[in-house]
Amino acid sequence: MIILAATPIGNLSDASTRLVQALENAEVIAAEDTRTTIRLLSALGIQNRPRLLALHDHNEKAKAAELVALARTTDLLVLSDAGMPTVSDPGYGLVAAAAAADVTVTAIPGPSAVITALAVSGLPTDRFSFEGFLPRKQGERRSTLRRLARETRTMVFFESPQRLAASLADVATELGDSRRVVVARELTKLHEEVRRGTAAELAAWAAEGVRGEIAVVIEGATVADVPFADAVAQVQSLAAAGIRLKEACAEVAGLTGHSSRELYQAALAARS
Incomplete structure (x- = not known):
């Protein structure tokens, strides 16, 4: 085996x-x-x-x-x-x-650096996604972050110390200055450090230079960050994957704060 x-x-x-x-x-x-x-x-x-x-x-x-x-x-x-x-x-x-x-x-x-960083972050752990390393090139990195801007789950990334400041600056640009971020450095090692703050605050901190193995944990989008149309699209995606419409609406409502009933009506209307 x-x-x-x-x-x-x-x-x-x-x-x-x-x-x-x-x-x-x-x-x-x-x-x-x-x-x-x-x-x-x-x-x-x-x-x-x-x-x-x-x-x-x-x-x-x-x-x-x-x-x-x-x-x-x-x-x-x-x-x-x-x-x-x-x-x-x-x-x-x-x-x-x-x-x-x-x-x-x-x-x-x-x-596991992923689970360890998530556990110590102080951000929600009930639903999360692991996104690996962000792209090296700024254009591709910003495009990736733009696609993740509406992600409601907590997100975990790996990043090199050389690119950390630039990546956090891009997080602030694409996800907002006030998005909560945690940088976990040198986990389980002698110089372990867990730094919490907003994307803007940690981008400024990282600009001074950071060393070691880095994991970045980013807060998921809040209710205000998820437009109703995007929530309906999430319902449609779940339904297309085989989940019953009412169950899909309930799941998305729990993640976004939008009304399950209104999501259900909008999804039905989109089918006609």
């Missing part, structure tokens, strides 16, 4: 007992960076020296079939440099290929 194993995102003490046992018993490990895996084995005091295979963004497509075939006869442990493989890290293509080939895939849960 294929075993996806979450590794510490900073603090080595977060390595689970299951992870340590898997590393001690592994015969083959597919790793995002084999050098990082060697350091992890050493840091955890693991004497086992499994066969290490590189699995990264540049070779995953070519290696997937070979690794799936290997997993038919032996357990293949899959590691990214930090956190859970496949989540903004290599592994998705391998898992998709394994699923298509009916090869078992399981996971050893553990640290």
Whole structure:
């Protein structure tokens, strides 16, 4: 089978007992960076020296079939440099290929920068979306943020320290100066910092320079930010996906604050 194993995102003490046992018993490990895996084995005091295979963004497509075939006869442990493989890290293509080939895939849960940042943010956690890294180029980044301006769920992003100030400035431009934002830096590490404020405030703070691994959590759009027409469009999208119209209206009403009855009437009128 294929075993996806979450590794510490900073603090080595977060390595689970299951992870340590898997590393001690592994015969083959597919790793995002084999050098990082060697350091992890050493840091955890693991004497086992499994066969290490590189699995990264540049070779995953070519290696997937070979690794799936290997997993038919032996357990293949899959590691990214930090956190859970496949989540903004290599592994998705391998898992998709394994699923298509009916090869078992399981996971050893553990640290996640996405969930950790969301949990400490102080923003709503009942509904959220993970958006990965924002585009590097400003035009594409602003276009992406513009599409997300009406998103009512809390949003989690990763960002490089070099682009953080520019990205936060674009958040202020496209989502509004007063949109609440949280920057979580160096999570679980010695210099962990969680900075809360508006988009404008944090853009000014980041302009002075920020270091480390960065996760950005952004408040979802409020009722006032979601026009009625957009709410009706959300209802139509849910209905098209097979959800009953009344249930779709109730869900969107709960997210946007618009009347469920008015949404229902508008959706029915749009059908005629």
